[in-house]
Amino acid sequence: MKDTKLELINGNSYMYDANLAVGVYFNEDSRAAVLIDSGANESAAKRIEHFVKKKGYYISSVIVTHGHQAQVGGLPHLKKIYADLRVYATSWTAQFLEHRALESGLSGYIPCVANELDEGIVKDAVTDIIPYRDHDIVIDEVPFSVVALPGHFPGMVGIVTPDQVFYSADAIFGNTTLIKQKLLYYTDIKGAKDSLNKLTAHKYAAYVLSHGGKYNDVTLLIQQHQHLIDETAQFIFGIISEHPMTLEGIVQRVMKEYQLKNKSSHFTLANTIVRSYLNELHEDSKLRASVNDGILYYYDRASVILA
Numbered sequence: 001m002k003d004t005k006l007e008l009i010n011g012n013s014y015m016y017d018a019n020l021a022v023g024v025y026f027n028e029d030s031r032a033a034v035l036i037d038s039g040a041n042e043s044a045a046k047r048i049e050h051f052v053k054k055k056g057y058y059i060s061s062v063i064v065t066h067g068h069q070a071q072v073g074g075l076p077h078l079k080k081i082y083a084d085l086r087v088y089a090t091s092w093t094a095q096f097l098e099h100r101a102l103e104s105g106l107s108g109y110i111p112c113v114a115n116e117l118d119e120g121i122v123k124d125a126v127t128d129i130i131p132y133r134d135h136d137i138v139i140d141e142v143p144f145s146v147v148a149l150p151g152h153f154p155g156m157v158g159i160v161t162p163d164q165v166f167y168s169a170d171a172i173f174g175n176t177t178l179i180k181q182k183l184l185y186y187t188d189i190k191g192a193k194d195s196l197n198k199l200t201a202h203k204y205a206a207y208v209l210s211h212g213g214k215y216n217d218v219t220l221l222i223q224q225h226q227h228l229i230d231e232t233a234q235f236i237f238g239i240i241s242e243h244p245m246t247l248e249g250i251v252q253r254v255m256k257e258y259q260l261k262n263k264s265s266h267f268t269l270a271n272t273i274v275r276s277y278l279n280e281l282h283e284d285s286k287l288r289a290s291v292n293d294g295i296l297y298y299y300d301r302a303s304v305i306l307a
């Protein structure tokens with residue numbers, strides 16, 4: 001792990017970013033720190049705790065943005081250290097934490113394909129359920145704005161601190177990710193577009209992306225995301241328009257187009273994303289599905305209906 005320290009973003013809002021950004025808000029009155037996500041694992045959580053302590057603070061709470069391992073992996077360690085730790089999350093996130101197998105449902109429970117699910121997630125980790133809508137919550141007398149950010153993962157939220165720093169979780173990814181990967185992980189395309197619009201609706205002092213760290217302005221990034229989403233939708237619709245395709249056929253073409261490896265984890269990833277786009281194209285009334293000789297095909301709604 002690179003030698004990362006806490007980085008000041010604005011006012012009392014900081015981040016710890018060792019390839020994965022965790023938000024830290026220091027409450028000067030109570031000397032308590034509120035984390036936004038917990039780090040991917042024990043060692044990340046330990047490092048964050050070390051820096052918080054060094055500043056003369058303790059960790060009172062964690063707001064978990066969503067149920068991916070990268071955001072929740074540090075929780076077991078923090079719960080061990082701080083018995084009274086408050087953990088805030090939406091009921092969606094609480095369910096994903098409690099039942100890790102739920103995550104494979106997003107890719108349709110593919111048999112024999114191992115999910116890289118983790119051990120050591122603490123049961124009953126969430127102490128405070130936050131509603132999945134835009135609203136304010138008060139922690140240690142400090143108000144934080146909760147922003148529902150659909151699209152990437154069910155029940156994901158972003159957090160705005162009183163310093164107007166928007167911790168936007170995985171609603172958008174930083175340049176380094178975009179250079180490496182043009183197929184973005186979304187489970188709900190319409191939701192993802194709504195979240196991008198939300199991020200542009202108001203200008204904040206700074207943004208902290210889980211994968212990407214600090215940005216002062218995200219306008220260009222958002223345009224790139226919108227472009228990549230449209231490109232993927234057009235690619236998938238394009239191949240289906242050529243001739244009816246099975247789900248696996250579409251996944252195969254997408255894996256080739258986006259140069260994914262022949263690994264089950266990449267297959268699962270592509271499978272989840274393709275399903276999201278098929279839903280979106282169906283909702284846009286562009287696609288239909290039909291069973292022919294026991295095989296499910298997707299085809300362009302405007303084309304001739306299969307016999």
Ligand SMILES: [Zn+2]
Pocket residue numbers: 066068152153170
């Ligand atoms: Zn995520």
